[in-house]
Amino acid sequence: MPVIVAIDGPSGTGKSSTSKAVAAQLGLSYLDTGAQYRAITWWMVTNGIDTADPFAIASAAGKPEIVSGTDPEKPAITVDGIDVSGPIREQDVTSKVSAVSAVPEVRTRITELQRAIAGSAVTGIVVEGRDIGTTVLPDADLKVFLTASPEARAARRSGELEGADLHATREALVKRDAADSSRKTSPLAKADDAVEVDTTDLTLQQVIECVVTLVEEKRAGR
Ligand SMILES: Nc1ncnc2c1ncn2[C@@H]1O[C@H](COP(=O)(O)OP(=O)(O)OP(=O)(O)O)[C@@H](O)[C@H]1O
Ligand SMILES: Nc1ccn([C@H]2C[C@H](O)[C@@H](COP(=O)(O)O)O2)c(=O)n1
Numbered sequence: 030m031p032v033i034v035a036i037d038g039p040s041g042t043g044k045s046s047t048s049k050a051v052a053a054q055l056g057l058s059y060l061d062t063g064a065q066y067r068a069i070t071w072w073m074v075t076n077g078i079d080t081a082d083p084f085a086i087a088s089a090a091g092k093p094e095i096v097s098g099t100d101p102e103k104p105a106i107t108v109d110g111i112d113v114s115g116p117i118r119e120q121d122v123t124s125k126v127s128a129v130s131a132v133p134e135v136r137t138r139i140t141e142l143q144r145a146i147a148g149s150a151v152t153g154i155v156v157e158g159r160d161i162g163t164t165v166l167p168d169a170d171l172k173v174f175l176t177a178s179p180e181a182r183a184a185r186r187s188g189e190l191e192g193a194d195l196h197a198t199r200e201a202l203v204k205r206d207a208a209d210s211s212r213k214t215s216p217l218a219k220a221d222d223a224v225e226v227d228t229t230d231l232t233l234q235q236v237i238e239c240v241v242t243l244v245e246e247k248r249a250g251r
Pocket of ligand 2: 126161
């Protein structure tokens with residue numbers, strides 16, 4: 030039986046790093062759903078769609094073809110055949126992704142893709158995002174909700190970007206979390222049956238070991 034693992038949480042809590050490592054260690058597929066929302070945002074920006082206009086976003090939501098790779102060792106994402114793994118991490122996309130991902134037509138489209146990918150994972154999959162445990166895969170075998178203090182998350186993010194301002198980084202991620210948590214459709218939220226792991230004082234390796242143990246316990250208890 031394939032094992033389905035949902036990992037949700039705010040920005041910078043370690044979802045991607047943890048999910049990739051857990052999937053690689055356990056021989057599972059991996060899906061970065063944030064990358065999918067970033068990819069559709071990139072397409073909107075590139076095609077001159079006004080990202081402040083939910084109606085314009087809704088009517089264009091069905092147009093781009095988004096293809097996600099599921100190999101945790103080399104995550105890949107294309108839009109209409111173009112590799113967008115670099116451009117989707119740029120500041121312009123990051124600042125607009127919350128607005129685009131709040132549009133219900135966008136969520137319906139991307140959720141369908143996510144369910145199809147999870148359903149075809151032969152050994153199982155680790156899917157990370159904001160609404161995986163609550164909405165996309167409510168029957169997941171294991172749900173984990175990662176948290177960390179805004180200070181720890183900002184320090185982690187600033188470490189990735191040369192010359193980043195810690196205060197500005199903290200403000201930007203708190204603002205994005207607020208937008209993602211307060212949208213009407215499928216907001217960032219912990220599922221009632223998710224295991225919450227506060228990663229503030231844990232190393233990445235400790236978080237990975239914790240989640241691997243939780244998956245193994247689930248598998249053993251089946
Ligand atoms: N427990 C940890 N201790 C220290 N650094 C960590 C920890 N977990 C993750 N990191 C580092 O923090 C940064 C952000 O991690 P990651 O991208 O996995 O977070 P995320 O939750 O997926 O963020 P986002 O939702 O914004 O994509 C990375 O540089 C990663 O190496
Ligand atoms: N399941 C998801 C995943 C992501 N989003 C949105 C909200 C995030 O701010 C944005 C980018 O995610 P990241 O790459 O930082 O993990 O995508 C969402 O609404 N639902």
